Every structure is written in structure tokens, then in C-alpha cells.
Amino acid sequence: MGTNRLEAFSDGMMAIFITIMVLEFNVPEGSSAQSLLPLVPKVLSYVLSFIYVGIYWNNHHHLFHTVKHVSGAMLLANLHLLFWLSLIPFTTAWMGENHFAPLPMALYGAVLLMSASAWYLMQQTIIRKQGPQSALKKALGKDLKGKLSAVLYLVAIACAFLVPAVSGALYALVACIWLIPDRRFERLLQEGGQQD
Amino acid sequence: MGTNRLEAFSDGMMAIFITIMVLEFNVPEGSSAQSLLPLVPKVLSYVLSFIYVGIYWNNHHHLFHTVKHVSGAMLLANLHLLFWLSLIPFTTAWMGENHFAPLPMALYGAVLLMSASAWYLMQQTIIRKQGPQSALKKALGKDLKGKLSAVLYLVAIACAFLVPAVSGALYALVACIWLIPDRRFERLLQEGGQQD
Amino acid sequence: MGTNRLEAFSDGMMAIFITIMVLEFNVPEGSSAQSLLPLVPKVLSYVLSFIYVGIYWNNHHHLFHTVKHVSGAMLLANLHLLFWLSLIPFTTAWMGENHFAPLPMALYGAVLLMSASAWYLMQQTIIRKQGPQSALKKALGKDLKGKLSAVLYLVAIACAFLVPAVSGALYALVACIWLIPDRRFERLLQEGGQQD
Amino acid sequence: MGTNRLEAFSDGMMAIFITIMVLEFNVPEGSSAQSLLPLVPKVLSYVLSFIYVGIYWNNHHHLFHTVKHVSGAMLLANLHLLFWLSLIPFTTAWMGENHFAPLPMALYGAVLLMSASAWYLMQQTIIRKQGPQSALKKALGKDLKGKLSAVLYLVAIACAFLVPAVSGALYALVACIWLIPDRRFERLLQEGGQQD
Numbered sequence: 180m181g182t183n184r185l186e187a188f189s190d191g192m193m194a195i196f197i198t199i200m201v202l203e204f205n206v207p208e209g210s211s212a213q214s215l216l217p218l219v220p221k222v223l224s225y226v227l228s229f230i231y232v233g234i235y236w237n238n239h240h241h242l243f244h245t246v247k248h249v250s251g252a253m254l255l256a257n258l259h260l261l262f263w264l265s266l267i268p269f270t271t272a273w274m275g276e277n278h279f280a281p282l283p284m285a286l287y288g289a290v291l292l293m294s295a296s297a298w299y300l301m302q303q304t305i306i307r308k309q310g311p312q313s314a315l316k317k318a319l320g321k322d323l324k325g326k327l328s329a330v331l332y333l334v335a336i337a338c339a340f341l342v343p344a345v346s347g348a349l350y351a352l353v354a355c356i357w358l359i360p361d362r363r364f365e366r367l368l369q370e371g372g373q374q375d
Numbered sequence: 376m377g378t379n380r381l382e383a384f385s386d387g388m389m390a391i392f393i394t395i396m397v398l399e400f401n402v403p404e405g406s407s408a409q410s411l412l413p414l415v416p417k418v419l420s421y422v423l424s425f426i427y428v429g430i431y432w433n434n435h436h437h438l439f440h441t442v443k444h445v446s447g448a449m450l451l452a453n454l455h456l457l458f459w460l461s462l463i464p465f466t467t468a469w470m471g472e473n474h475f476a477p478l479p480m481a482l483y484g485a486v487l488l489m490s491a492s493a494w495y496l497m498q499q500t501i502i503r504k505q506g507p508q509s510a511l512k513k514a515l516g517k518d519l520k521g522k523l524s525a526v527l528y529l530v531a532i533a534c535a536f537l538v539p540a541v542s543g544a545l546y547a548l549v550a551c552i553w554l555i556p557d558r559r560f561e562r563l564l565q566e567g568g569q570q571d
Numbered sequence: 572m573g574t575n576r577l578e579a580f581s582d583g584m585m586a587i588f589i590t591i592m593v594l595e596f597n598v599p600e601g602s603s604a605q606s607l608l609p610l611v612p613k614v615l616s617y618v619l620s621f622i623y624v625g626i627y628w629n630n631h632h633h634l635f636h637t638v639k640h641v642s643g644a645m646l647l648a649n650l651h652l653l654f655w656l657s658l659i660p661f662t663t664a665w666m667g668e669n670h671f672a673p674l675p676m677a678l679y680g681a682v683l684l685m686s687a688s689a690w691y692l693m694q695q696t697i698i699r700k701q702g703p704q705s706a707l708k709k710a711l712g713k714d715l716k717g718k719l720s721a722v723l724y725l726v727a728i729a730c731a732f733l734v735p736a737v738s739g740a741l742y743a744l745v746a747c748i749w750l751i752p753d754r755r756f757e758r759l760l761q762e763g764g765q766q767d
Numbered sequence: 768m769g770t771n772r773l774e775a776f777s778d779g780m781m782a783i784f785i786t787i788m789v790l791e792f793n794v795p796e797g798s799s800a801q802s803l804l805p806l807v808p809k810v811l812s813y814v815l816s817f818i819y820v821g822i823y824w825n826n827h828h829h830l831f832h833t834v835k836h837v838s839g840a841m842l843l844a845n846l847h848l849l850f851w852l853s854l855i856p857f858t859t860a861w862m863g864e865n866h867f868a869p870l871p872m873a874l875y876g877a878v879l880l881m882s883a884s885a886w887y888l889m890q891q892t893i894i895r896k897q898g899p900q901s902a903l904k905k906a907l908g909k910d911l912k913g914k915l916s917a918v919l920y921l922v923a924i925a926c927a928f929l930v931p932a933v934s935g936a937l938y939a940l941v942a943c944i945w946l947i948p949d950r951r952f953e954r955l956l957q958e959g960g961q962q963d
Contacts, residue, residue, distance in 0.1 A: 184382055184436050186772055191390035191583075194779035198787055199394060201853050203402070206791070206860045210868035229853070233846040240772050240842070254436070255554070258429040265397050265425070272402045280406035358843075380578055380632050387586035387779075395590055399598070450632070451750070454625040461593050461621070468598045476602035576774055576828050583782035591786060595794070646828070647946070650821040657789050657817070664794045672798035 182243045185257055192261050193236045196268055200225050203272040221275035227350060228271040231291065234357045235264060235298070245315045246305055256304040260297040266290045284346045285339035291350070292332040299325060328353050378439045381453055388457050389432045392464055396421050399468040420471035423546060424463050427487065430553045431460060431494070441511045442501055452500040456493040462486045480535035480542045487546070488528040495521060524549050574635045577649055584653050585628045588660055592617050595664040616667035619742060620659050623683065626749045627656060627690070637707045638697055648696040652689040658682045676738045677731035683742070684724040691717060720745050770831045773845055780849050781824045784856055788813050791860040809863035815938060816859040819879065822945045823852060823886070833903045834893055844892040848885040854878045872934045873927035879938070880920040887913060916941050 204221055207214035246253070270290045274283040302322075306313045319325075335349035400417055403410035442449070466486045470479040498518075502509045515521075531545035596613055599606035638645070662682045666675040694714075698705045711717075727741035792809055795802035834841070858878045862871040890910075894901045907913075923937035 184386060187383060187775060188386045188390055188432060190772060190776045191387050191779050192394065194776055194783060195390060195394040197849075198780065198783040198853060199398060201856055202398070202787060202790070204857045206857065206864050208864075210861070210865035210871050212870060215870075226850075229846075229850055233850075236776060237839075237842055237846070251433075254433055258425075258433070261393075262422075262425055262429075265394060268397055269400045269402065273406070276402050276404075277406035282408060282411075283406050286411075380582060383579060384582045384586055384628060387583050388590065391586060391590040395594060398594070447629075450629050454621075454629070457589075458618075458621055458625075461590060464593055465596045465598065469602070472598050472600075473602035478604060478607075479602050482607075576778060579775060580778045580782055580824060583779050584786065587782060587786040591790060594790070643825075646825055650817075650825070653785075654814075654817055657786060660789060661792045661794065665798070668794050668796075669798035674800060674803075675798050678803075 182246055182249050185249050185254060186239075186243055189239055189257060189261060190236070193232055193239070193264065196264055197229055197232050199268040200228055200271050203268070203275070220278050221272070224271045224275035224279075227354065228267050230354045230358065232264065232267060234354065235260075235294070238298075238357070242302070242305070242315070245309075245318065250304075250308050252304050253301070253308065256297070256301040260294065260301055263290060263294040263297050267294070279343050279347055281340045281343055284343045285336045288332050288336040288339060288346060288350065291353075292329065292336065295325070295328055295332065299329075324356060328356065378442055378445050381445050381450060382435075382439055385435055385453060385457060386432070389428055389435070389460065392460055393425055393428050395464040396424055396467050399464070399471070416474050417468070417471035420467045420475075423550065424467040426550045426554065428460065428463060430550065431456075431490070434494075434553070438498070438501070438511070441505075441514065444504075446500075446504050448500050449497070449504065452493070452497040456490065456497055459486060459490040459493050463490070475539050475543055477536045477539055480539045481532045484528050484532040484535060484542060484546065487549075488525065488532065491521070491524055491528065495525075520552060524552065574638055574641050577641050577646060578631075578635055581631055581649060581653060582628070585624055585631075585656065588656055589621055589624050591660040592620055592663050595660070595667070612670050613664070613667035616663045616671075619746065620663040622746045622750065624656065624659060626746065627652075627686070630690075630749070634694070634697070634707070637701075637710065642696075642700050644696050645693070645700065648689070648693040652686065652693055655682060655686040655689050659686070671735050671739055673732045673735055676735045677728045680724050680728040680731060680738060680742065683745075684721065684728065687717070687720055687724065691721075716748060720748065770834055770837050773837050773842060774827075774831055777827055777845060777849060778824070781820055781827070781852065784852055785817055785820050787856040788816055788859050791856070791863070808866050809860070812859045812863035812867075815942065816855050818942045818946065820852065820855060822942065823848075823882070826886075826945070830890070830893070830903070833897075833906065836896075838892075838896050840892050841889070841896065844885070844889040848882065848889055851878060851882040851885050855882070867931050867935055869928045869931055872931045873924045876920050876924040876927060876934060876938065879941075880917065880924065883913070883916055883920065887917075912944060916944065 204218055204225075207218070267290055270283065270287040274280075274287045277283045302315065302319065302325075306316045306319075309315060331349050331353050335346040335353075338349065339346040400414055400421075403414070463486055466479065466483040470476075470483045473479045498511065498515065498521075502512045502515075505511060527545050527549050531542040534545065535542040596610055596617075599610070659682055662675065662679040666672075666679045669675045694707065694711065694717075698708045698711075701707060723741050723745050727738040727745075730741065731738040792806055792813075795806070855878055858871065858875040862868075862875045865871045890903065890907065890913075894904045894907075897903060919937050919941050923934040923941075926937065927934040
């Protein structure tokens with residue numbers, strides 16, 4: 180089985196996750212600049228989550244370029260990832276609605292951490308299937324970005340209860356780390372390395 | 376006619392069914408842990424329905440790998456299946472909102488039963504088209520999983536009015552039965568058996 | 572340019588039109604059978620509209636099988652069709668909410684009539700592009716179904732102000748006419764007639 | 768990497784942007800013609816935004832026909848474009864809800880201007896990748912339409928605070944400019960000019 184449908188389904192889901200977040204912008208009653216003010220924290224949360232889902236889509240796109248045949252385990256690992264990503268619109272809205280209060284900030288990070296874990300699990304599922312010569316394993320190397328992100332999420336969740344602003348900064352930092360294009364895959368793909 | 380568009384349309388629909396359910400998580404006003412409590416039954420219902428729709432997507436993916444040409448009857452059978460699946464977000468929300476009360480529990484099962492019937496109908500439509508040497512028929516064998524699920528749904532619907540908790544356990548049980556990867560199709564596909 | 576993206580975009584839109592309608596089923600507060608009663612007219616409207624959008628998707632699927640290259644005019648004609656179809660969820664909800672009152676019934680028909688006109692326009696755009704030997708023109712023949720539907724819509728719109736029930740019956744009748752599989756295209760495609 | 772997934776993801780997003788706008792049509796309580804009146808400005812806004820998103824989809828379709836290999840920079844440029852387009856449903860709803868009041872009119876134009884800038888950036892990203900013999904650069908020529916649109920958006924934003932009706936007319940004018948089919952791409956594609 181090819182990767183087409185898995186990719187199409189994931190694309191559809193991620194596209195909807197993003198747009199559902201826009202639905203949380205309640206249209207203000209008035210037409211003054213003041214009436215827009217309550218939207219500011221919501222828009223900030225949206226921007227952050229848009230970037231996160233965008234990065235996941237981007238990386239998903241790269242990841243499945245190293246995969247030729249989809250196994251049943253990969254389908255499940257992918258659904259598991261999509262489950263955690265599907266909670267992002269809710270945590271985004273709750274965080275924006277409560278002006279970055281401690282608990283919503285921590286829950287936002289927890290869902291990001293679970294998404295990252297699901298991503299890691301999916302990578303491992305693919306690597307196990309590809310065997311010792313796995314193109315993906317080679318491309319990932321020590322996966323420093325992945326490990327660093329997990330640590331930063333954990334720190335951010337703890338910080339949420341002390342200084343929520345630091346958590347916010349850490350979430351933004353992780354997003355920046357990933358926005359820097361991931362040369363590992365591009366290099367791999369230029370070497371033509373597509374394998375099972 | 377190939378299966379591309381039928382698959383793409385079904386993928387889109389199922390992706391939306393899942394994400395519509397997330398919209399039912401009303402963002403709580405407060406930011407305390409207490410304010411999240413009313414969401415617990417909703418999240419539980421969501422997890423169950425996410426797994427169900429995920430399984431349908433998964434099986435749909437496998438099923439149409441045995442199909443090469445789509446007939447008009449298959450298009451209708453597929454739309455019929457999507458109709459019943461489209462009601463899952465509503466029954467999920469009603470069940471979660473009412474803390475697994477009898478009638479919502481029963482209706483949840485009734486929609487699952489109708490979806491399963493629509494699935495059975497679609498299988499038969501494909502088998503009829505493929506003729507006596509149907510690859511799908513061979514793959515399904517006696518379709519024990521399908522028959523068992525139908526019986527369990529019926530029992531669960533009846534139980535809903537007596538002990539709703541048993542219904543819930545039965546719905547979870549059916550989901551587990553299907554989560555165990557279906558070797559029949561994987562075996563078939565490895566034998567290269569794609570036919571009309 | 573191929574038809575892939577036009578088809579994918581239209582599939583996505585039509586999938587969303589259907590699922591938006593489900594969002595109109597407000598989850599009832601109680602869990603009794605009575606609390607479901609107000610949903611009955613909404614569900615009936617939904618079933619009718621599901622069938623209509625399903626038929627449009629089905630016919631869209633068939634129609635673009637006769638098309639090889641998409642022109643700019645076809646893209647616009649398709650967007651025009653999607654515009655009218657996009658209003659169906661609104662008219663469906665209004666009709667269901669008001670228990671099939673005269674004006675909502677008439678507006679429902681008006682949007683169906685405009686959709687049918689947009690469909691006709693799109694057919695003509697394709698035929699003009701394909702030239703005198705148009706495979707589509709041959710397949711359509713006198714397009715009796717199309718003409719009959721337009722007349723029935725007009726009658727139903729007029730009836731809505733006198734006997735709304737008759738309008739409802741006529742909308743159901745048109746749906747039935749189209750549900751009967753359209754042999755013209757299947758025949759054409761069996762003759763291998765893809766052109767342009 | 769091919770353009771398939773980028774196109775599919777963008778199609779999905781744009782399809783959802785359009786349909787989200789329909790969700791803003793609150794179903795009126797009554798069934799009289801009067802009850803539809805408050806919807807008139809909303810429908811007008813919707814028509815305008817439908818045309819804009821439709822044009823973007825259309826042009827996106829044409830643009831990526833000149834692209835063979837997607838680079839990481841193009842993926843980001845595309846996500847950036849989608850971000851601004853994702854705000855259109857909100858500005859459309861705010862404008863319709865407030866009967867084309869000054870600030871909503873200006874914000875509507877600002878989001879269109881940012882979308883146009885993101886589009887320009889994406890074009891430049893593609894041209895840079897394609898190198899001096901860029902097929903896209905040749906097709907665009909002096910990109911008069913693009914430059915004129917940006918100027919008209921700026922004028923419209925300024926006008927919003929003085930005579931909002933003029934802004935509305937200017938937004939409609941820009942839409943008309945783009946609705947006229949863009950011969951440049953069609954000519955290019957007839958010359959078989961796909962490169963990168």
C-alpha cells in the first residue's frame with residue numbers, strides 16, 4: 180500500500196485543525212478598535228498554534244517521503260498522532276480565552292508534549308519497518324531537535340504554574356527551532372534515498 | 376472509473392466527522408481544574424468515537440485496495456455508509472452531554488449498528504461486482520468480526536436501558552476487536568490480489 | 572491542465588457542505604425521547620440535502636470523466652456551481668428550523684434551481700470546449716432529466732406558498748429521479764469515450 | 768518533492784475558508800422575508816470573499832503548474848499565504864455584521880493586502896528557485912495586475928475611514944480585475960513551459 184491516502188487524510192485533518200481555531204474568534208458586536216481588544220490573546224494563541232500545526236504538516240510531508248509502503252502499524256501510529264493534534268484547537272482556545280493563565284498554559288504544553296511523543300512513536304514505527312538500513316534512521320541521526328523539544332516542553336509545563344510568560348516564551352522557542360528548515364531530510368532526499 | 380475520487384471524498388468526510396466532534400468541547404469560562412471537569416464525559420465519548428471513525432477510515436483504506444473499478448452501485452453504497460457515519464458526531468455529543476444516560480447510549484449504538492450494516496452492504500456490493508472469484512470475498516472468509524460486532528451492538532443497545540455502563544464496555548470491546556490489525560487484507564494484498 | 576485539482580477542491584467543498592449541516596443539530600439538553608422531537612424536521616431536511624449534495628458529487632464525478640483538459644472557463648463555471656451549493660446548508664437549516672414553512676421551502680427550491688442552472692452552465696462550458704464531436708454532448712442527448720428537474724423546481728417554488736407539503740414531495744421526487752443511476756455516462760465510458 | 772501534497776493541503780484549507788464563512792449566516796428565528804433582511808450585508812460580504820478565495824485558489828492552481836519541485840522555502844511561503852487567507856472569514860463576518868462600518872472595512876482590506884504580499888513573496892520564492900530562466904518570471908512579466916491590486920488595496924483602506932462605500936467598490940474592482948482570465952499562464956502552459 181502506498182502513502183497517498185494516509186497523506187491525504189492527514190492533510191485534511193491538519194487543514195481542519197487550523198481552520199477550527201479561526202472559528203473561536205467570536206465576531207465582536209461593535210465596530211470600534213476597542214471591540215477588537217479581547218481578540219488579541221486569541222490571535223496570539225492562534226498564531227502560535229498555526230505555526231505548530233504548520234510545522235507538523237511540513238515534517239509529515241518530509242517524513243513520508245522516506246516511506247514507500249505503509250504498514251498497519253504506521254496507520255495506527257498516524258491516527259494516534261492526529262488524535263493529539265486534534266486537541267490543539269481546544270487548548271489554544273482555552274489558553275487565549277484565559278489570557279495565558281497557569282493551567283491552560285500547562286495543558287497547552289501537555290498536548291504539545293503528547294503530540295511530540297506520538298511523533299516519536301511514529302518515527303520508531305517507520306524505522307522498525309525499514310530495518311537496519313533505515314533511510315529515516317540515518318536522516319534523523321541523534322534527533323537532537325526532537326529530544327530538546329521534549330525537554331523544553333517539560334520545563335515549560337512546570338514553569339506555567341510559576342511564571343506563565345516563561346512557558347509562552349519556551350513554546351515560541353521550540354516553534355523557532357523547528358521553523359529553521361530541517362536540512363537532514365533535504366540532504367537525504369537529494370541523495371535519492373527513498374526506501375521501504 | 377478508478378477509486379481515487381471515491382477515496383478522496385470519503386477521506387475528507389471522515390476527517391471532518393472527527394474534527395466536528397472537537398467543536399463540541401465548549402471552552403470553559405474559568406481556568407481552574409474544576410472548570411475542566413464537565414468536559415471529562417465529552418472527552419471520553421470523543422476518544423471512543425475517534426477510534427471508531429479511525430477504524431472505519433482504516434478499513435475503508437484496506438477495502439478499496441481490493442477494488443479496481445468503481446461502479447455506480449458502489450458510489451451509492453459508499454454515500455449510504457457516509458450518511459450513517461455523519462451522525463456519529465451528534466450521538467457522541469449527546470452521549471457526552473448527558474453523562475452516558477440510557478437513551479443517548481442506545482442511540483449511539485443504533486448509529487454504530489446502522490454504520491456497520493451500511494459497511495456490510497458495501498462489501499456485498501463490491502463482492503457482487505467482482506463475481507465468483509472475488510478477492511474481497513476470499514479475504515473476508517466468514518467475516519466473523521463483522522457478525523460478532525453486529526451482535527454486540529444489539530446487546531449493547533438493549534443493555535443501555537438497564538445498565539448503561541455495560542453498553543459502554545461493549546462499545547469499547549468492539550473497538551478493541553477492530554483495533555487488532557486485520558491480517559486478512561494484509562495477507563491478501565501480499566499475494567498481490569487486486570482484481571476488479 | 573488536468574482535472575485532479577479541480578476535482579479535489581470540489582470534493583473537499585462538497586464534503587464540508589454535508590458536514591456543516593450536521594452542525595445545525597443542536598445537541599438537546601435532556602436525554603429523553605421528547606428532547607429529540609424538535610430535531611425531526613431538521614433530520615428530514617438533512618436527509619434530503621445529503622441526497623442532493625451526494626447526487627451532485629456523484630454526477631460531478633461522472634461529468635469530469637469526460638474531460639481531459641480543464642480550461643479557465645471551466646474553473647470559473649465550477650466555482651459558480653460551488654457557490655450555489657454552498658448555500659444549501661443555510662436553506663436546509665432554515666427550512667428544518669421552521670418546520671417547512673412557505674418562504675423557507677421556496678428559498679430551498681430557489682437555491683436548488685440556481686445550482687441546477689450552474690450545473691447546466693458548466694455542462695455547456697465543457698461542451699463548447701470539446702467542440703462539435705463532444706463526448707459529453709453525445710452522452711447527455713436531450714438532457715431530459717435536467718430539463719424536467721428545472722420545471723419541477725419551478726413548480727415546487729410556486730407550490731411552497733400554497734401547499735408546502737407538495738413542494739417537499741416534489742423536491743423528494745427530483746432527488747429520486749437522479750438517484751436512479753445515469754446509464755448515459757456509464758455507457759459512454761464503457762465505449763472508452765474520453766476526449767478533449 | 769512534487770507539488771501534490773502542497774496543492775492538496777492548500778485546496779483543503781481554501782475549501783474550508785469558504786465554507787466557514789457560511790457558518791456565520793445565523794439561521795433566522797422567523798420564517799418571514801423580514802427575518803432574512805439582517806442577512807443581506809452578510810451575504811454580500813460572503814459573495815465578495817467567495818470570489819477572492821476562489822481567485823486565490825484559481826491562481827494557486829495556475830502558479831504551481833510552473834513548479835516541478837517544491838523547496839522548503841516554498842512550503843513556508845505557502846503556509847504564510849494560507850495564514851493570511853485564514854483570517855478572511857473573520858474579517859468578512861465582522862464587516863457583514865457591522866454593515867460595512869469604517870474599521871471593519873479597513874481591516875478587510877488590510878488582510879487582503881497582507882494576502883497579496885504573501886502571494887508576491889511566494890512568487891519571488893519560486894522565481895529565485897527557478898533561476899534566471901524562470902518560466903514563472905517570464906509568465907508574470909511586469910506583474911501589472913499584482914502591483915495595481917496592492918495600490919488599490921491601499922487606497923481602499925484609506926478610503927474606509929472617509930467613504931466606506933468607495934472601499935467596497937474598490938475591493939469589488941480588484942476582484943473583477945482578477946476574474947478576467949489570466950492569459951499569461953495559459954499562454955505559457957500552451958508553450959509547454961514547465962521547468963524548475
